[in-house]
Amino acid sequence: MTTNQTDQPAVLAQDWLKLLADYRRPSHLRSFGELVWTGLPFIGLWIAAWAAYQVSFWFSLVFAIPAGLFLVRLFLIQHDCGHYAFFRSRALNDWVGRALGVLSLTPYDCWRQAHAMHHATSGNLDRRGIGDVDTLTVEEYEALPKLKRILYRLYRHPIVLFGIGPTYNFVIRNRLPAGLRKGGWRYWVSAMGTNVGVIALFAVLIVLVGPGPFLAIHLPVVLCATTVGVWLFYVQHQFEETFWEEGQAWSLQEAALKGSSYYVLPPVLRWFTANISVHHVHHLSSRIPFYRLPQVLRDFPELKGVSALTLWESLKTPRLKLWDSERQRLISFSTLQRLRQERREKSGAN
Numbered sequence: 001m002t003t004n005q006t007d008q009p010a011v012l013a014q015d016w017l018k019l020l021a022d023y024r025r026p027s028h029l030r031s032f033g034e035l036v037w038t039g040l041p042f043i044g045l046w047i048a049a050w051a052a053y054q055v056s057f058w059f060s061l062v063f064a065i066p067a068g069l070f071l072v073r074l075f076l077i078q079h080d081c082g083h084y085a086f087f088r089s090r091a092l093n094d095w096v097g098r099a100l101g102v103l104s105l106t107p108y109d110c111w112r113q114a115h116a117m118h119h120a121t122s123g124n125l126d127r128r129g130i131g132d133v134d135t136l137t138v139e140e141y142e143a144l145p146k147l148k149r150i151l152y153r154l155y156r157h158p159i160v161l162f163g164i165g166p167t168y169n170f171v172i173r174n175r176l177p178a179g180l181r182k183g184g185w186r187y188w189v190s191a192m193g194t195n196v197g198v199i200a201l202f203a204v205l206i207v208l209v210g211p212g213p214f215l216a217i218h219l220p221v222v223l224c225a226t227t228v229g230v231w232l233f234y235v236q237h238q239f240e241e242t243f244w245e246e247g248q249a250w251s252l253q254e255a256a257l258k259g260s261s262y263y264v265l266p267p268v269l270r271w272f273t274a275n276i277s278v279h280h281v282h283h284l285s286s287r288i289p290f291y292r293l294p295q296v297l298r299d300f301p302e303l304k305g306v307s308a309l310t311l312w313e314s315l316k317t318p319r320l321k322l323w324d325s326e327r328q329r330l331i332s333f334s335t336l337q338r339l340r341q342e343r344r345e346k347s348g349a350n
Contacts, residue, residue: 016257017253017285023288023292023296024288024289042103046218049061049067050209050213053216061220064220068221068223068225069272072272075106080274080289081097084287094108098190105194107193118130122256122260123259124246126247130179133161133237135238135244138331138336139325153321167222232277235261235263235309239307239317239330241258242261242329243259253284260307261280261308262277262304263278263279264277265311269311274291275290278296322336
């Protein structure tokens with residue numbers, strides 16, 4: 001971490017929501033502008049990738065990969081819609097979010113509910129399970145039988161987390177209201193309506209360009225977008241000095257400040273990721289439109305020193321697998337092995 005996690009801003013955690021209230025009002029002009037200058041380049045790059053495919057599949061990737069980054073940004077606009085932060089109208093947020101859900105392969109109403117649960121329970125050891133990267137404590141892991149330990153290790157392997165997992169989650173798992181199947185008819189309508197929209201869109205594109213070119217172009221776009229999206233979600237909560245607590249020790253504001261990172265990215269990556277890297281502020285006040293988050297950091301520079309994570313530091317986070325409640329940090333399997341060895345040596349000495 002670039003700063004010590006114990007360094008706290010002068011303002012108490014519970015007071016931030018009141019201080020940030022003035023930043024919550026979206027500008028319709030700015031929001032429509034963000035939608036246009038994200039959506040049009042995405043369409044243009046997709047068409048350019050199709051034209052390049054006539055020359056070479058590899059040449060088409062020059063345009064398909066950036067198109068994937070624009071798709072990430074469209075998903076993050078959908079994300080703001082899900083928090084009712086992008087437009088002043090609740091209905092407009094919902095319908096733009098549902099339309100973008102067809103592009104992102106994400107049923108909007110299902111995702112919005114699961115994501116709201118993530119915000120309400122982030123960092124709470126007693127309420128894990130929905131909208132999170134599954135994380136076990138050291139004690140829970142050591143209590144597992146051998147087979148379940150192996151499965152957990154496989155789940156937390158980078159190839160699964162950032163390769164197989166994103167594709168499975170967006171392409172397959174999202175086709176049903178995952179985790180919300182007993183939550184009422186609207187989640188089934190959301191999932192099935194999105195599926196119908198996806199099939200209709202893909203059918204039109206296949207008719208226009210052919211099945212082979214469609215798969216060759218759109219598959220890299222989706223793979224790029226889903227992998228980047230899951231990586232962002234991972235590093236925003238899975239860093240060494242993050243926050244996990246149980247019972248009365250947990251609070252929403254403390255979890256936002258300590259358990260959500262400020263991912264310090266270069267300007268171009270901040271733009272493509274719609275400032276979601278200012279994640280601790282987003283968790284403090286999720287109704288702030290993404291384009292106002294940099295203004296919060298300018299007005300409250302003390303927030304730049306809270307849970308800051310550089311790009312280089314983030315590359316080391318995938319080795320962290322387990323929450324060590326005693327040391328209040330995420331640790332790797334190798335660290336666990338070392339701690340076990342120290343315990344054995346201490347026990348032998350006694």
